Amino acid sequence: MSDLEAFRGEIRAWLEENCPPEMREPVRSDDDICWGGRKFQFKNEAQKLWMERCAAKGYTVPDWPKAYGGAGMNAAEAKIWREEMNRIGARPPLSSFGIWMLGPALLKFGTEEQKVHYLGQIARGEIRWCQGYSEPGSGSDLVSLQTFGEDKGDHWVVNGQKIWTSYANKADWIFCLVRTDKTNKYQGISFLLFDMESPGVSTKPILLISGNSPFCETFFDNVKVPKHQIVGDLNRGWDVAKYLLGHEREMISGAGGNDRLNTIGAFAKRNGLEDPLLRAELAMFDVDALAFSAMGEKFLDEIKVGKAHPAQPNMMKYAGTELNKRRHELLMATGGSAALEWDSEASGGGSKARTWLRTKANSIEGGTSEVMLNVISKRILDLPGA
Amino acid sequence: MALYHNEDQAMLADTARQFMGEEGTIGKQLRHWRDKQCKDGFGHALWKQFAELGFTGILVSEADGGLGMGHVEAGIVLEEIGRNLTPSPFLTSSVMAATALGGGNDELRGRYLPGLLAGDSVFAVAVDEGPKHRPERIATRAERAGNGFKLTGSKAFVVHGGSADMLVVAARTAGADDDQDGITLFAVPKDAAGLSQDAVRLVDSSMATYVKLDGVQVDADAVIGEVDAGRELLTRVLNAGRVGAAAESVGVAGGAFDMTTTYLKQRKQFGQLIGEFQALQHRASHLYSELEIARAAVIKAQQLLDAGSDKAELMVSVAKAKAGKAASLAVKEGVQMHGGIGMTDEYDIGLYMKRDRALAEFMGDMYYHAERVAQLSGY
Secondary structure (H helix, E strand, C coil), X not given: CCHHHHHHHHHHHHHHHHCCHHHHCCCXXXXXXXXXXXXXXXXXXXXXXXXXXXXXHCCXXXXXXXXXXXXXXXXXXXXXXXXXXXXXXXXXXXXXXXXXXXXXXXXXXXXXXXXXXXHHHHHCCCCCEEEECCECXXXXXXXXXXXXXXXCCCEEEEEEEXXXXXXXXXXXXXXXXXXXXXXXXXXXXXXXXXXXXCCCEEEEEECCCCCCCCXXXXXXXXXXXXXXXXXXXXXXXXXXXXXXXXXXXXXXXXXXXXXXXXXXXXXXXXXXXXXXHHHHHHHHHHHHHHHHHHHHHHHHHHHHCCCCCCCHHHHHHHHHHHHHXXXXXXXXXXXXXXXXXXXXXXXCCCHHHHHHHHHCCCCCCCCCHHHHHHHHHHHHCCCCCC | CCCCCCHHHHHHHHHHHHHHHHHCCHHHHHHHHHHCCCCCCCCHHHHHHHHHCCHHHCCCCHHHCCCCXXXXXXXXXXXXXXXXXXXXXXXXXXXXXXXXXXXXXXXHHHHHHHHHHHCCCCEEEECCCCCCCCCCCCCCEEEEEXXXXXXXXXXXXXXXHHHCCEEEEEEXXXXXXXXXXXXXXXXXXXXXXXEEEEEEECCCCCEEEEEEEEEEEEEHHHEECCCCECHHHHHHHHHHHHHHHXXXXXXXXXXXXXXXXXXXXXXXXXXXXXXXXXXXXXXXXXXXXXXXXXXXXXHHHHHHHHHCCCCHHHHHHHXXXXXHHHHHHHHHHHHHHHHHHHHCCCCCHHHHHHHHHXXXXXXXXXXXXXXXXXXXXXX
8 A cells, every 4th residue: 555545535534423423514605614713703613613624634734844833635535635635525624725825825924933824723713814905095906005004113003095905804813915115116015914902993884786795994193003013024015015915816717617527507406497598508608617617627737747837827717717617607597586685584584696796706706807908918929018 | 638638649740730831821722722713622743742741641540541649640631731721621531531431341451551551541420411510310311222322302501512522421221210220331433324413612712522322322342431320421421520620710719719829919909008907917818728728728638538437429529519609719819909901801800701611510519519518428
């Protein structure tokens, strides 16, 4: 038996013993997701137990180094972990922006002390993070951001406003882009970390067209941030942000066509599909969706061996989000009037309509489709003046 | 299996790219034979060179003297053929007919494969019977007669039929026109009595024929595979042709796209390079995305076919439809972005548009294959 097969045996046995049966049920709504953090209310004992057992073994972040709360798995081992999790339908023990976004940035740009401290907290589910990037006047043109940190010797005093801060009202800490030099556009931004309970921080949820409020406005009024809470060098926060945006785009692009065994047409047929033109649209969509899932597979294969163009995540993000919007337009069309229900029990609280509306943000958040096309023009096609 | 070329395949791609980029160019081949009004539409000397490089036997087993490679490798050659619009009988002979002959007995393979490997023979495949690809319905009949069969019917869009030494003909030996079963494949020599062909030059300057089978008598040893049970082998031939045409489409699209982006970086209007206009940048970038996705679908389908996967059928149709969609967009945007000169015969971009149109029809267009995706998915 190879080492990897032995490893698989160990993982399988551990999961069998430690994953509670309730945590092998599919995730039905946002309610079922374990976000961790100081304010988090576990839905039940099983959810808490599952997170804690995984955290103790480093399995909440299996591919992070052991010293920072991970299990130190290499790529092949992490793949086995995912496969074994999928095999029993296990829910992720912990989901968070700390794991997806801040973690990778700290692993690349953080000091040893920061890694031990912050990554450990993330891995154990102790601190829930939110991301402070966009501002009311700085959306696609993020680098024009105005939130300012005034140098006060051993700390900065931060004033300004962020917007589209995901779950800011539920988060414990924020990683935030703050201008620390008004004379230099790109090299005048720093990447700061601070506690959302600091005096002067306030949040206000934004009601969206989906009727939900996953995003907030976040206000900073003379917030004191100690100097050691900076990631990377002073005024070089844009480097960190760019690195993280790449991650975010990869994450969002995954929302497109991957891991879908059933075509959308097959799904529609179960609900009665009588319109030949709609059927034709579904078929053309399924061609694109199945082709894109091959693209997803190819992209991951190429990333592993460094064959993918560094700007390719922008293409994946563009194509994946546009495809997902089309998918939900077609799901609404196949659902007919039943898909319009907003709060009935039968419709799962209007999940079809709300999800359809939610997908409209896919091609806006994390860089709009138009910005993605700009990046492809410049970095991949090398078009003049792009 | 990773969805990119391994080292051997990357080497083959280098060889094919260099060879086609030197010998198979639009100037040396497509325009040359077109302007000569060549009745073959391709050059036999180039076909001999294909043979010298081993390309003609790429899908022929090693036991039969070929390279014993797969659809990924055949697709590598086809992509370069597409990029250079190189006219050749590679797809019909070395991909489709070779796949058919692979299902034939020793005698049949011994009769035809050496000529193919040497680049002396050209083969064609006669399946379609009308202007659209509908292989589910085959009306051409083969009745037992004497020591063999008598074939009656007509075939259309037989690419390179007029140049072919042998035609692979799909005929019905049992059942009704729409039956799945009852199909038999025949290797019909070009000079068989009762066989006549009307040659037509197509929009892309390639040659095809309408074939008339007027009681064509063939011996029993002309049967490829089994009598009445040829549907499975026919499907293999069609899938080889479809994924091959998809690979060629990706090449056509890539060639048109490269020409177009080059032009965007050269042509000035209003005092600036037209590639500086965001209206064109975004369309070029969207096209890039579509081409990348089409390329992924094609290599996925090639690998599944080579692995004998039961998902290959679905993915082959996805690949043919997606490559067709992407290539069609590439040539239309190509002509539009070239402006007036895109409409001239002197400029090559229009040749890409013509080739794409012919390839789109060959072995089923995107509508046919989207329909198959729906059916194979159960709706």
